[in-house]
Amino acid sequence: xxxxxxxxxxxxxxxxxxxxxxxxxxxxxxxxxxxxxxxxxxxxxxxxxxxxxxxxxxxxxxxxxxxxxxxxxxxxxxxxxxxxxxxxxxxxxxxxxxxxxxxxxxxxxxxxxxxxxxxxxxxxxxxxxxxxxxxxxxxxxxxxxxxxxxxxxxxxxxxxxxxxxxxxxxxxxxxxxxxxxxxxxxxxxxxxxxxxxxxxxxxxxxxxxxxxxxxxxxxx
Ligand SMILES: Nc1ncnc2c1ncn2[C@@H]1O[C@H](COP(=O)(O)OP(=O)(O)OP(=O)(O)O)[C@@H](O)[C@H]1O
Numbered sequence: 001x002x003x004x005x006x007x008x009x010x011x012x013x014x015x016x017x018x019x020x021x022x023x024x025x026x027x028x029x030x031x032x033x034x035x036x037x038x039x040x041x042x043x044x045x046x047x048x049x050x051x052x053x054x055x056x057x058x059x060x061x062x063x064x065x066x067x068x069x070x071x072x073x074x075x076x077x078x079x080x081x082x083x084x085x086x087x088x089x090x091x092x093x094x095x096x097x098x099x100x101x102x103x104x105x106x107x108x109x110x111x112x113x114x115x116x117x118x119x120x121x122x123x124x125x126x127x128x129x130x131x132x133x134x135x136x137x138x139x140x141x142x143x144x145x146x147x148x149x150x151x152x153x154x155x156x157x158x159x160x161x162x163x164x165x166x167x168x169x170x171x172x173x174x175x176x177x178x179x180x181x182x183x184x185x186x187x188x189x190x191x192x193x194x195x196x197x198x199x200x201x202x203x204x205x206x207x208x209x210x211x212x213x214x215x216x217x218x219x220x
Contacts, residue, residue: 003030004066005162005193006051011060011070012216013046020046022216024060028162033185033194035204038213044197045166047213051195052164053081065161082111086160088184090167092147094139100126100150101135107154125153129183145176149183156187163187165196169203181206 006028013021020043028034028051036044049055050062053069056077062070064080072080094103104122126135129149139147148168155163168184169177177200185206188194196203204210212219 004028005030005064007061007063008050008057009061009063011050011057011062013043013050013055014058020216021050021057021213024216024218026211026218028193028195030161030193031188031190032209033188033207034196034209034211035207036195036197036211036213037199037204042213043216044213047218048164048166048195048197051162052085052087053077082158084161086155086158086163088148088151088155088163088165088168090170092139092144092151092171094147094150094154096139099136099138100131100142103139103150104154104157108157111158122153122157125157126150128156129153130179143176144172145179148172148176148180152180152183152187159192161192163192163194165194165198167198167200168196169198169200177202 004027008024008026011021011024036047038044046055050057057070060070061068069077069080095106098106101122104126105118108118108122123135126132129152131146131149134142134146165184169180172180181203184194196207198204209220
């Protein structure tokens with residue numbers, strides 16, 4: 001049965017006098033793919049940052065795996081983020097002087113994983129995204145699609161409970177978008193949920209749920 005991973009109750013976020021999110025109620029469960037859509041500046045990235053513990057709600061409750069984190073200290077949020085959350089961004093954010101394989105390993109070390117089997121996990125994850133033959137390449141020699149598949153392998157190698165993506169196909173042509181989208185959909189698992197902020201209707205169409213953000217409010 002699907003478990004609730006993330007539960008936002010009456011969440012608001014203000015920056016100074018500007019109210020960016022208002023009374024947001026949202027529950028995300030394992031096995032789900034959720035698209036977040038809405039006009040530019042409506043608060044989508046802010047919502048994703050709150051879900052990923054990069055930002056904190058100004059008001060309301062956020063329960064992550066049953067633990068209240070809205071008022072959690074930075075250290076606890078960092079620990080939870082490391083152990084539970086994976087991110088994929090539009091701009092890939094690979095380390096330029098590390099190879100593809102090293103980028104995935106670096107992501108694992110950054111998450112505090114240092115087991116000997118890390119190299120095997122990293123290589124298996126790269127093979128799973130179709131990059132087994134590019135493991136020793138530098139990011140600059142890869143296509144945009146290959147770079148995003150590396151970023152996805154880096155995120156998945158630590159087995160996140162929640163995979164959060166901000167415009168993951170925003171820098172890709174249609175062919176590379178389709179392959180990254182297929183991999184994202186394949187990454188949804190009984191013990192994992194997927195959230196994608198997107199302007200791309202092809203992406204939203206593939207997700208089970210579509211959440212619309214407008215004027216700081218969400219509707220489904
Ligand atoms: N750190 C911040 N300080 C002040 N204002 C902010 C901050 N972060 C976001 N905002 C404001 O909050 C609003 C929502 O921003 P957000 O990035 O969440 O929108 P978005 O829906 O993701 O937009 P886009 O589709 O253009 O990426 C914007 O008006 C933005 O200027």
